[in-house]
Amino acid sequence: MKLLNGRRINTLLTITGYLFIWGPIIVLGVFSFNSSAYGVKWESLTLKWYVDLFHTPAIIKAVLRSLLIASVTTVFATVIGTLAGYGLYKYKFYGRRVLRMSILLPITVPYVIMAGALLVYFTRIAHIPLGYPAIIIAHISFSAPLAVFVNLGRMQRINWSLEEASVDLGANTFTTWRKVTIPLLLPSIFASAVLIFPWSFNDFTVTYFVAGVGTTTLPLYLFSMLEYSLKPVLINAISLIFIILPIILVLLVYSYKGKSKQTA
Amino acid sequence: MAAHKLGMKIKANLHLLPTVGPVSIWILLFIFAPVAVIVCISFLASGQAGEILPKFSIENYRHLLFGGSEYGSAVLRSIFYAFVTNMVCLCVGFPMAYWISKYGGKFKALFLFLVIVPSWSCYIVRIYALKQLVGYPGILNNFLLNLGFISSPINILYTPAAVVLGLIYIWLPFMVLPIYASIEGINPALLEASLDLGATPRWQFLTVTLPLTKGGIFGGTILTFIPALGDWLVPLLIGGNRVWMAGNLIEHFLVVRGKIAMASSMAVILTAAVVLLIYMFIKLGGEESMERIV
Numbered sequence: 329m330k331l332l333n334g335r336r337i338n339t340l341l342t343i344t345g346y347l348f349i350w351g352p353i354i355v356l357g358v359f360s361f362n363s364s365a366y367g368v369k370w371e372s373l374t375l376k377w378y379v380d381l382f383h384t385p386a387i388i389k390a391v392l393r394s395l396l397i398a399s400v401t402t403v404f405a406t407v408i409g410t411l412a413g414y415g416l417y418k419y420k421f422y423g424r425r426v427l428r429m430s431i432l433l434p435i436t437v438p439y440v441i442m443a444g445a446l447l448v449y450f451t452r453i454a455h456i457p458l459g460y461p462a463i464i465i466a467h468i469s470f471s472a473p474l475a476v477f478v479n480l481g482r483m484q485r486i487n488w489s490l491e492e493a494s495v496d497l498g499a500n501t502f503t504t505w506r507k508v509t510i511p512l513l514l515p516s517i518f519a520s521a522v523l524i525f526p527w528s529f530n531d532f533t534v535t536y537f538v539a540g541v542g543t544t545t546l547p548l549y550l551f552s553m554l555e556y557s558l559k560p561v562l563i564n565a566i567s568l569i570f571i572i573l574p575i576i577l578v579l580l581v582y583s584y585k586g587k588s589k590q591t592a
Numbered sequence: 593m594a595a596h597k598l599g600m601k602i603k604a605n606l607h608l609l610p611t612v613g614p615v616s617i618w619i620l621l622f623i624f625a626p627v628a629v630i631v632c633i634s635f636l637a638s639g640q641a642g643e644i645l646p647k648f649s650i651e652n653y654r655h656l657l658f659g660g661s662e663y664g665s666a667v668l669r670s671i672f673y674a675f676v677t678n679m680v681c682l683c684v685g686f687p688m689a690y691w692i693s694k695y696g697g698k699f700k701a702l703f704l705f706l707v708i709v710p711s712w713s714c715y716i717v718r719i720y721a722l723k724q725l726v727g728y729p730g731i732l733n734n735f736l737l738n739l740g741f742i743s744s745p746i747n748i749l750y751t752p753a754a755v756v757l758g759l760i761y762i763w764l765p766f767m768v769l770p771i772y773a774s775i776e777g778i779n780p781a782l783l784e785a786s787l788d789l790g791a792t793p794r795w796q797f798l799t800v801t802l803p804l805t806k807g808g809i810f811g812g813t814i815l816t817f818i819p820a821l822g823d824w825l826v827p828l829l830i831g832g833n834r835v836w837m838a839g840n841l842i843e844h845f846l847v848v849r850g851k852i853a854m855a856s857s858m859a860v861i862l863t864a865a866v867v868l869l870i871y872m873f874i875k876l877g878g879e880e881s882m883e884r885i886v
Contacts, residue, residue: 334794339695341687348684349710349764352721355731359724408614415611427616434623436814436870438822440839441630441859442623444846448633448856449626469622472615530714532825537847550716554829564724567717575709 353571360564377565387566390549397460397535397545398528401467405528406521408468409475410513416476417483431473442470443537450538458540466538467528474527475520482516522577530570627863634856644853652857663841663858667865670837673752674821677759678767681816682809684760685767689808690801692768693775704772711765719829722761723749750832758826766815774808775801810877817873818866838862 363374381387416428434442446466450456456465490512494504510517532547539548546566553563637649656663692703710718725731728747736742748754778801786800824839831837836844842862845855 334797338687338691341684342691345684345688345764345768346706348761349707352725352761353710353713353718355725356717356721359731408618411610412612412615415613419611421612427612430619430624431615433619433627436818437627437863437866438819438839440822440824440842441863442626444842444855444859445626445630446622447846448852449622449629452852453625453629465622469618472618476615526712530712532714532716547714547716550714550720554716554720563717563720567714567721570713570717571710573713578705578709 356564357568360568377562380562381565390544390546393543394529394546397463397467398525400464401471401528402521402525405468405471405524406475406517409472409520410479410517413476413479413483417480431476434470435473439533443534447537458538459543462538463535463543466534470534471524471527474523478520478523479513479516482513486512522581526577630856630859633853634860636853638851638853652854656857656861666836666841667838667862670821673756673759673837674817676756677763677820678813678817680760681764681767685764685812686771689768689771689775693772707765707768715825718762719758719826722758723830749830750834752835755827755831755835758830759820759823762826763816763820767812770811770815771805771808774805778804807877810873814870814873818870821866
C-alpha cells in the first residue's frame with residue numbers, strides 16, 4: 329500500500345511537471361489560430377496571423393539577421409570547439425585542467441554579467457563595432473564550450489584503435505583526420521551544431537547588450553513587440569514557429585542517426 | 593600570467609596549436625579579458641555623471657556593501673528567489689527524472705525529449721507564454737471567470753510569487769536532466785542487494801537511491817540555482833519593474849544610467865556570490881556534480 333502511494337505521488341508530480349512545462353506553450357499555440365486580435369477570449373479559427381507574419385518586412389528581416397548570425401556562429405564555434413575537444417582528450421599538457429575549467433566559465437557566470445562585461449570591453453577597450461561583429465564574437469565565446477563538451481563526451485566512447493590503425497597503415501595526420509577521425513566524430517559534431525544553432529538563434533541577453541542600434545534579431549524584435557504591446561497575436565504565431573524549429577532540428581538528428589545505424 | 597604560461601606551452605607543444613589553440617585564444621580574448629576589465633573598472637572612482645575616473649577607489653564597494661544601497665537587498669532577494677526556485681524544481685524535477693527512468697520503458701528518450709524541447713525555444717517566448725496564461729487579462733483568468741470558479745480576476749503578475757513561478761518555469765528542465773543521468777548511472781546490483789538485505793522500497797529509496805543521486809541533485813542545483821540567481825528577464829517581463837533582482841540593477845546601471853564603475857562593482861559582487869555557491873555545491877555534491885553539468 330505504501331509503495332502504491334509513493335508511486336502515485338511520483339506519477340502525479342510527473343504529470344504536474346509536464347503540464348507545467350507544456351501547458352503555456354500549447355495554449356499559446358492554440359491561441360495563435362484565434363481571430364480576436366487582443367485575444368484572451370476565443371473567437372474563431374483563423375490563419376490570418378500567419379499570413380500577416382509573412383507580410384511584415386521587419387519580421388522577415390529580423391529572421392534573416394538571426395539566421396545569418398546563427399549560421400556563422402554555428403560553423404565557427406563547432407569547428408574550434410571540436411578541435412579543442414580533440415586536443416583536450418588526446419594530449420596531456422600542463423594547464424589542461426585549468427583550460428577545461430575555464431571553458432566552463434562562460435556557462436556558469438550569469439549571462440547578464442558576461443554580456444555586460446563584453447559590452448564594456450567592446451566599446452571601451454577592443455573597439456569592436458557593435459552589431460554583427462560584436463554579436464557573432466560574443467555568440468562564439470558562449471557556444472564554443474558547448475561544442476567542446478559535446479565532443480569530449482563522444483570521444484570517451486569511440487574506438488580510437490581505428491585512428492592508430494590508420495597511422496600504422498601509413499596515412500599521414502591530415503589523411504587520418506579526414507578519413508577516420510572526422511567520420512568517427514561526425515555524430516557529436518552534428519549534435520554540437522544542433523545545440524548551438526538554436527542557442528544562437530534564440531539568444532536574447534547577450535545579443536541585447538552588444539547589438540547596438542539597427543541589428544534587431546528576432547528575439548530583440550519580439551522583446552520590443554512585447555514592451556510596446558504591438559499586435560500580441562502576431563507574437564503567438566511567431567512563438568509557434570520558435571517551438572516548431574527545434575523539434576524539426578531534433579527530428580533531423582534522429583533520422584540522421586537512424587540512417588547512420590542502417591549503413592553501419 | 594596564465595596567458596604567458598599558455599603561450600610558452602604552445603611553443604613547446606606544437607600539436608596543441610591547431611587543436612586547443614583557437615578556443616584558448618578566444619576564451620582569453622573574449623571571456624577572460626572582459627572579466628578582467630570589469631574587475632579593474634570596479635576599483636576605479638566614478639565622477640558626478642557616472643563617468644570613470646582613472647583613480648583607485650573602493651568607494652563603489654563601500655557604497656554597495658555598507659552604504660545602505662538597494663543592491664545589497666536585491667542580491668539577498670535574488671538568492672532567496674533562486675533558493676525557492678531551486679527547491680521547487682528539485683521537488684518536481686526529481687520525481688520526473690525518477691519516473692522517466694523507472695517507468696519510462698522504451699519511451700524514455702521520448703519523455704526526456706519532451707522535457708528538453710521547450711527549453712530550446714526562445715526564452716522570451718516562454719516567459720510570454722506563461723504571462724499570457726496566468727496574467728490578467730489572461731487566458732486562465734478568463735476561463736475561470738467564465739466558468740464562475742472565481743468572481744474577480746486573480747492577478748499574480750508583478751508580484752514576487754509571479755517572478756518565482758517564472759523562474760521555475762524556465763529552469764525546471766535543467767534540474768531533470770542531471771538527476772536522470774544520475775539515476776540511470778546507479779548500478780542495479782546495489783538496489784537488488786539492498787532488497788536482499790531486507791530494505792523496504794521506501795527505505796531503499798532513502799538509503800540507496802537518494803545518496804547515489806547526490807551528484808545529479810547538486811549538478812541540477814548548479815544548473816538551476818545559478819542561472820536563476822543571475823536572471824534579469826523574468827523579473828523584467830513578469831515582475832514589470834516592480835520586483836527587481838540583482839541582474840536588473842546591473843543592467844539598469846550599465847545600460848540605462850551609464851554608471852559603468854558602479855555596475856562593474858555590482859557584477860563583481862554577484863560573481864563572487866555565484867563562485868562561492870558553485871564551490872559550495874561542488875563540495876557538497878562531489879566531483880560527480882561537475883560531470884553531470886556537461
